[in-house]
Amino acid sequence: MDVPQIKKAAKVYDVVIVGSGAGGGMAAYQLSKAGATVCLLEAGGYFDPADPKYINQLKWSYESPRRGAGTTRAFGDFDAAWGGWEIDGEPYSAVKGTEFHWFRSRMLGGRTNHWGRISLRMGPDDFKRRSLTGIGEDWPIGYEDLSPYYDKVDDLIGVFGSKEGLRDAPDGRFLPPPKPRLHELMIKKAGKSIGVPVIPSRLSILTKPIHDRGGCFYCAQCGRACQAYADFSSSSVLCIPAVKTGRVTLINGAMAREVITDPKTGLASGVSYVDVPTMTEQSVMGKVVVLAASTCETARLLLNSKSARFQNGLANSSGVVGKYLNDSTGASRGAFIPALMDRKRYNEDGVGGAHVYSPWWLDNKKLDFPRGYHIEYGGGMGMPMYGFGFGMEGRNSIVPGRDGKPREAGGYGESLKDDFRRFYGANIGMAGRGEPVPLESNYCEIDPNTVDKYGIPTLRFNYKWGEAEIKQAKHMQDTFEEIIHAMGGIALGKKPGPETNYGLEAPGKIIHEIGTARMGNDPKNSVLNKYSQAHDVKNLFVVDAAAFPSQGDKNVTWTILANSWRTSDYIIDQVKQKNI
Incomplete structure (x- = not known):
C-alpha cells in the first residue's frame, strides 16, 4: 500500500x-x-x-484535395514526410548574408x-x-x-547492388539489382563513351523478400513509404x-x-x-x-x-x-532525348529511384577542386504532369516536329496533346551530389x-559555400553537358553559369x-x-x-x-x- x-x-x-x-x-x-x-x-x-x-501508396493525384500539389508538404500530400523546411511555430534564422534550409x-x-x-x-x-x-x-x-x-x-x-571492386565505392553484401530501363541503358552507353562509369545503384529496397518483409512490387512510390516494408524506413x-x-x-x-x-x-x-x-x-x-x-x-x-x-x-x-x-553540394540538369520520342507504352516504373548511378571516377589532385561527387539519374515513363518535357524556367523547347523540322513544343489543344504523347518518356534528369570541405565558419x-x-x-x-564547392558545381554542369551530347540529347534551359554558382543548390536543400x-x-x-x-x-x-x-x-x-x-x-x- x-x-x-x-x-x-x-x-x-x-x-x-x-x-x-x-x-x-x-x-x-x-x-x-x-x-x-x-x-x-x-x-x-x-x-x-x-x-x-x-x-x-497507389493513390491517384486527384484523390488529394490539392491534386497532388505540395502546398502542405514539401513533396506533395501523399509523401511520407510530415514536415519540411518550414514548420509552423518552429522557426529558425540565418546570419545576414548567409543561408541554410x-x-x-x-x-x-x-x-x-x-x-x-x-x-x-x-x-x-x-x-x-x-x-x-x-x-x-x-x-x-x-x-x-x-x-x-x-x-x-x-x-x-x-x-541491392553489384560487385565492382571500386576503392571509392566499396562493395557490400548485395541483393540482385533491378535491370536498367531504356533511358538508363542509353545513359550507360553515353557514359562509357566519355569515360564516366555508370553502374547499378545501391538502394535499400528489397528485390526479394527477407526477414518477413515483402519484396518490391515496382510501384516507384518509395517516397510514400512502403506497406510491404520492402524499402528501409526506421x-x-x-x-x-x-x-x-x-x-x-x-x-x-x-x-x-x-x-x-x-x-x-x-x-x-x-x-x-x-x-x-x-x-x-x-x-x-x-x-x-x-x-x-x-x-x-x-x-x-x-x-x-x-x-x-x-x-x-x-x-x-x-x-x-x-x-x-555541412550539407552535400547539389546541382542538376535536364535534357530532351529525341531518340526516346514516340515510344511504345509499357510498365516501366521500377523501384522508387534510379536503377543506375555514377560513382566518383576522377583524381582530384588533377582538378581545381579537392572533393568529388556522384551522379544520380532520373527519367522513364513515370506519372506525367503538366509541363513534362517542355523545358525549364517557363521557356518552350525547340524539338523535332513530325516532319523532322524543328519547332517549339507545346501550344494549345490538339498540338499540346500530340506533343505530350510524343515526348512522354523522352526526358532525363541528372543530379550531382558532392562532398564539401567542412569549415569552422x-x-x-x-x-x-x-x-x-x-x-x-x-x-x-x-x-x-566556398570556392571549392562552386568549382565542383561547374564540373558537374560540364559533365552533364557531355553526357547529354553523347546521348544525342538537347539540354533544357540555359546552362547555369557563375551568376548562379553553376546551379549549386542552397545549403541545406540536399538534406544531408x-x-x-x-x-x-x-x-x-x-x-x-x-x-x-x-x-x-x-x-x-x-x-x-x-x-x-x-x-x-x-x-x-x-x-x-x-x-x-x-x-x-x-x-x-x-x-x-x-x-x-
Whole structure:
C-alpha cells in the first residue's frame, strides 16, 4: 500500500534515446535486443506504413484535395514526410548574408520515411581526408572499423547492388539489382563513351523478400513509404520491431528541450521534454542518454543544455558544438532525348529511384577542386504532369516536329496533346551530389532572440559555400553537358553559369547535413571520441550524423546506421564492465 506523503521515485530507464530516425532506431533496436530498458522519445506522431490509416501508396493525384500539389508538404500530400523546411511555430534564422534550409520530419522514423534509399558506404579514403590531402579532418576511425558493421546493416536491412571492386565505392553484401530501363541503358552507353562509369545503384529496397518483409512490387512510390516494408524506413524496420520486444517505451509528441545532468557528477541523468498534446513540461530519467535527433537538432539540444558546470552547453568544453556543419553540394540538369520520342507504352516504373548511378571516377589532385561527387539519374515513363518535357524556367523547347523540322513544343489543344504523347518518356534528369570541405565558419548557434512555440530557443545558421564547392558545381554542369551530347540529347534551359554558382543548390536543400558534434581523438577540437561518446560526459552518446567529421560524396544514412550499431555494441560492453 502506498504512503500518500511519500512521492514514488520516477522510473529510471537503462537508456533514453532522443530521435527515432536511422541512428535512434538502430540504437533502440540493438540495445533492446541486448536486454536494456529503453525510452524512445519522438517529437512527431506515430507512423506505420503498413497500417491502413497511413497508407498512401497507389493513390491517384486527384484523390488529394490539392491534386497532388505540395502546398502542405514539401513533396506533395501523399509523401511520407510530415514536415519540411518550414514548420509552423518552429522557426529558425540565418546570419545576414548567409543561408541554410533546415528540413525536419516530425514522425516515427523521421526522415527515413522519405529519402532516396541511396545506401552507399564511405570509402577508405573518406576517413583520412586530412592525411591524404591536407584539407579537412581525419576521422578517429577508419573503414576497417565500420566495414563489419556495414556488412551487418546490409544483412539486416537489405540493399541491392553489384560487385565492382571500386576503392571509392566499396562493395557490400548485395541483393540482385533491378535491370536498367531504356533511358538508363542509353545513359550507360553515353557514359562509357566519355569515360564516366555508370553502374547499378545501391538502394535499400528489397528485390526479394527477407526477414518477413515483402519484396518490391515496382510501384516507384518509395517516397510514400512502403506497406510491404520492402524499402528501409526506421519506423518499419527498426522502431516497430524494437517496441515489440516489450523493452522499449515509445513516447510520441515528445519535443526534447534539454539533457538533464547531475550537478554533482556532471553525468547525464535524463531528458526534459515538452509533451506536445498537453504542452506541459515532462522529464524521463535514464542511466545512459543517446542523442539521435538529427544533426542540427542534436546541436540545439546540447547548446540549450546549460548548467553551472556546462555554461557553454553540454559536452562543449571544446567550443565545437554547432560548428563544422555541412550539407552535400547539389546541382542538376535536364535534357530532351529525341531518340526516346514516340515510344511504345509499357510498365516501366521500377523501384522508387534510379536503377543506375555514377560513382566518383576522377583524381582530384588533377582538378581545381579537392572533393568529388556522384551522379544520380532520373527519367522513364513515370506519372506525367503538366509541363513534362517542355523545358525549364517557363521557356518552350525547340524539338523535332513530325516532319523532322524543328519547332517549339507545346501550344494549345490538339498540338499540346500530340506533343505530350510524343515526348512522354523522352526526358532525363541528372543530379550531382558532392562532398564539401567542412569549415569552422559554417555553424549553427542558439538565436538569443527567438523561441519556438514550445518555448525552446531556436537555431541561427551561418553558412556559405566556398570556392571549392562552386568549382565542383561547374564540373558537374560540364559533365552533364557531355553526357547529354553523347546521348544525342538537347539540354533544357540555359546552362547555369557563375551568376548562379553553376546551379549549386542552397545549403541545406540536399538534406544531408552532418558535423555539428564531430568525433575526434583530441577533446580540444572535437565533441566525441571514436565511439561517439562525449569527451566531457561519459554516459552521453550521439548516433546521428552530427558525429561525422566529413561526409564523402555519399548519402550518409548507411554510415549513420553502421556507426550507431557500433556505438550500441560499445555501450553494451561498457555497461558490462561497469564503466558507465
